[in-house]
Amino acid sequence: MHRFDELDMKLLYELTKDGSISVPILSKKLGINASVLYSRIKRLLKKKLIKKFTIVIDDSLLGIGVKASVGINRDPKFKDSIHEKFMEIPEVVSISEVTGRFDILIHVFAKNLEALHTVVIEKVGKIDGIQNTETFVELQKTDKDPVYLTD
Numbered sequence: 001m002h003r004f005d006e007l008d009m010k011l012l013y014e015l016t017k018d019g020s021i022s023v024p025i026l027s028k029k030l031g032i033n034a035s036v037l038y039s040r041i042k043r044l045l046k047k048k049l050i051k052k053f054t055i056v057i058d059d060s061l062l063g064i065g066v067k068a069s070v071g072i073n074r075d076p077k078f079k080d081s082i083h084e085k086f087m088e089i090p091e092v093v094s095i096s097e098v099t100g101r102f103d104i105l106i107h108v109f110a111k112n113l114e115a116l117h118t119v120v121i122e123k124v125g126k127i128d129g130i131q132n133t134e135t136f137v138e139l140q141k142t143d144k145d146p147v148y149l150t151d
Contacts, residue, residue: 002047007032011040012049013149019053059109066110067138070120071102078129085127091119102134113137 007030014026023041027034044050059067074082086092086106094107106124110116120135 002049004044004049007040008044008049009149011037011044013145015041015050015053016145016149019055063111064109065112066116067141068108068110068116068120069136069138070106070108070124071134071136072104072106072124073101073131073133074103075129075131076103078127082127082129086124089119089123091115091123 010030011026014021014029021029023034023037027037030037041050082104083095086095086104091108091110092106093109096105097103098105108116108119110119116135116137120133124130125133
């Protein structure tokens with residue numbers, strides 16, 4: 001396991017808040033020399049703690065009106081083929097194998113409830129090896145900082 005110090009954690013916190021912040025502005029904000037920050041960020045990338053810099057999109061502006069999690073039970077013999085089929089469905093944005101009452105949780109983005117119904121019934125439900133599904137529509141979501149960023 002890699003060791004990360006307080007400056008690493010401050011960097012992670014600031015970059016999580018705004019990944020597009022410039023190093024000179026970050027330098028002023030943290031009171032740390034810009035060259036030190038450049039080398040720290042490079043080190044965090046090399047150690048793969050920072051996997052990538054990305055953006056957050058307002059999905060509603062793209063017409064995504066419904067987000068849902070779908071719990072799925074499957075026949076274990078079809079594990080790989082089911083995963084491949086999920087990867088082909090554009091509305092499926094993530095796939096997680098889980099413990100508990102489901103084998104898989106997928107997250108689905110859809111235009112509306114009718115489109116969600118089509119995805120779950122016509123696309124997911126008809127995949128060979130799917131035994132049953134249960135859909136949880138997201139009503140409201142609140143993101144919070146992970147504990148490691150706030151300690």
